[in-house]
Amino acid sequence: MFLRGKVNLLAALLLLALPIFALPAGAAAAALSGRVVVIDPGHGGNDPGGVNPELGLHEKYVNLAVARRLQRMLMDAGAMALLTHNDTETAELSxxxxxxxxxxxxxxxxLANxxxxxxxxxxxxxxxxxxRxxxxxxxxxxxxxxxxxxxxAIREQLAxxxxxxxxxxxxxxxxxxxQTAMPAVLVELGYLTCASEAARLLDTAYQERLARAIFLGISRYFQAEAAPALANGGLRPRHKAQLAIVIDDFAGATKNGTRAFFALGKPLTFAVMPNFPDxxxxxxxxxxQGYQVLVHLPMxxxxxxxxxxxPGTIYVHLSDAEIExxxxxxxxxxxGAVGINNHMGSRATSDARVMRAVLRAVKAHGMFFLDSRTTDRSVACDVAAELxxxxxxxxxxxxxxxxxxxxxxQLREAARLAQKRGSAVAIGHVGTTGANTARxxxxxxxxxxxQGIEFVYLSNIIFQQQRSMTGER
Ligand SMILES: [Zn+2]
Structure with missing residues (x-):
């Protein structure tokens, strides 16, 4: 529960922080696009790391909170960002x-190697x-x-x-x-044993600034690394057309193509059906493994x-409270989900009251919504704009x-639209068609x-649209 709260708070903070932290002219994003960064939250699981016994603080929670913020920033900039662990992910009852x-x-x-x-x-x-x-x-x-x-580069930003x-x-x-084969650093964020610093390390706004500093350090490093090629001309990356591919219907049963999708290794987005044992x-x-995750909400x-x-389908006869x-x-x-898209839902997404209740809950978690557009009558994005x-x-x-x-x-069509408009969103499915779609x-x-198509997470496109709508660049 601790983690979920942090993660959702993070998403909310990020949305609030967008106008302040909009990337400088996309330079950081260009330098990070397609990079693979492995983030290792120190300690975790049965190892709390350093402990401040007077304040009851365990290092592992601070490390993980900052790591997850950093992961989100890197993913939004188009990098593949992997965590070495999620702390309690494999906790088991004994x-x-x-x-x-x-x-x-x-x-x-x-894992990094x-x-x-x-x-x-x-x-x-x-x-x-x-x-002291x-x-x-x-x-x-x-x-x-x-x-x-x-x-x-990271030190400069942290300082x-x-x-x-x-x-x-x-x-x-x-x-x-x-033991790692790539450029590797170990960042000590501050001292839990210094009371004033400990208080700051627990403050989510300060965690966000630490993550942002590390993020900027990483992107400056990659920018500098790419700079000699740029100076020589010719290799200057042109503005790419972005394509987000979302794969719907994960979980609930053994689905055709699951393994093939997991092996694709590009920044794809997987929509997972909720409430199933898996x-x-x-x-x-x-x-x-570096994929972005959505809740694939049955409607x-x-x-x-x-x-x-x-299980847990949103029906139009349900009350607002039950829907939320x-x-x-x-x-x-x-x-780990960062947004929601609808599974089926032609009736529910065309009902403004129902969508208001759904999106109130989405907003409370700081998430975004992807309208799968199973009907032309959908009001999902109109209601979302209102909220x-x-x-x-x-x-x-x-x-x-x-x-x-x-x-x-269909992929070529989606790519053509992305070239014309700058970005496009395509949805495929695991299951009946999974093997062919993955192939x-x-x-x-x-x-x-x-052709210059860049595969990106769905959040890249949605937040970019959001920024251009609010006049940010
Ligand atoms: Zn579906």
């Missing part, structure tokens, strides 16, 4: 009660006998010139935080720095088989026909990328 998992350092480094990450960021919080010791520190492996550059206590940067031999595990696996259609809906509660419950069952909830619309369904040639043609996407990736 005879002695809830048994927390152990995340070995070996596993953390192996297997992902061929471009950077590795381990996040920690310090403890020290002297309560304070400030952030950044460490890198003594033998890594690139690690030193990455550390320096710039007003009210911060400065920041030092030095070489040190830590296991995760020695909803949480699929969502967590997707987040861990009442005008026509259609009841058996195709799922069902949305809260659905969100709770899909950990101030970011909302996007599906442009293409990829697999209305279960034929690989057809699906590829069509895999085979089309080189062709579309050669």
């Amino acid at each position: 005879a002695g009660g809830l048994k927390l998992p152990y995340f070995s350092l070996r596993r953390r480094a192996a 297997a992902a061929a990450a471009d950077a590795f960021i381990s996040i920690h919080t310090n403890c020290f006998p002297n309560p 010791r304070r400030g952030a520190e950044v460490f890198y492996h003594p033998g890594s010139a690139k690690g030193a550059l990455l550390a320096a 710039g935080i007003a009210g911060g206590e400065g920041c030092t940067c030095r070489a040190a031999s830590y296991y995760v720095l020695n 909803s949480a595990s699929i969502a967590q696996r997707a987040v861990r 009442e259609p005008f026509r259609g088989k009841a058996s195709h809906l799922g 509660q069902r949305v809260h419950r659905a969100i709770a069952s899909v950990p 101030g909830v970011p909302c996007g619309k599906r442009d293409y369904f990829l697999d209305n026909v279960n034929n690989i040639g057809y699906i590829k043609e 069509a996407i895999r085979e089309m990736i080189p062709e579309l990328e050669a």
Whole structure:
């Protein structure tokens, strides 16, 4: 519960912070697009890390809260951002009660190496006998010139935080720095043993600023790395057309194509049906592997088989209070989700009262809505605008026909729209058509990328639209 609250608060904060923190002219986004960054929240699971016994503080919670904020920022900038763990994800009930998992350092480094990450960021919080010791520190492996550059870029940003206590940067031999094959740094955010710093480390606004500083440091590092190529001309990246592919209907049963979609390795978005026994595990696996996750909320259609809906469906006869509660419950069952889209729902999405109740709950979690557009009469985005909830619309369904040639043609259509308009949203499905859809996407990736199409998370497109609507760049 602790985590969920933090994550939702984070989403809400991000929305509030958008006007202040809009990326500088897309430069950071361009430098991060397609990069793989592995974020390692220090300690976690059965290892609390440093403890301030007087204040009852455990380091692992601060590390994870900042790591999740950083992950979201990187993903919104088009990077693949993976966490080495989610703290309680594999907690299991044993005879002695809830048994927390152990995340070995070996596993953390192996994950980054297997992902061929471009950077590795381990996040920690310090403890020290002297309560006056304070400030952030950044460490890198003594033998890594690139690690030193990455550390320096992050240090510079952390030192710039007003009210911060400065920041030092030095070489040190830590296991995760020695055993990772990419530029790697270990960031100590501050000292839990210094009471005033501990209070700040628990403040979500300060956590956000720490994450933002690390984010900017990483993006400056990648910008500097790309700069020589830019100076030589020719390699200047042109403005790319962005395509978000959302795959609907994960969870509920063994679905065709699940493994093939998980193997695609591009920034895709997976919509997971709520309230099934495997909803949480699929969502967590997707987040861990760098996919964005939505709650795929079943909503009442005008026509259609009841058996195709799922547990917790939003029916139009339900009261506002019941609808809101069902949305809260659905969100709770899909950990790591950042938005919601509708499964079926032609009747429910064309009912303004129903959508108002749904979107009130969406707003309470700081999430966005994707209208799957199962009817032309949908009022979802109109109501969302009224409530101030970011909302996007599906442009293409990829697999209305279960034929690989057809699906590829739909992908080309979606790409053409993205070229013309700057971005497009396409929806495909795991299940009946899953194997063909996954194969069509895999085979089309080189062709579309050669045309300058950039695959992005859905949130990239929705927040960009939101920014241009509110006059931000
Ligand atoms: Zn669906």
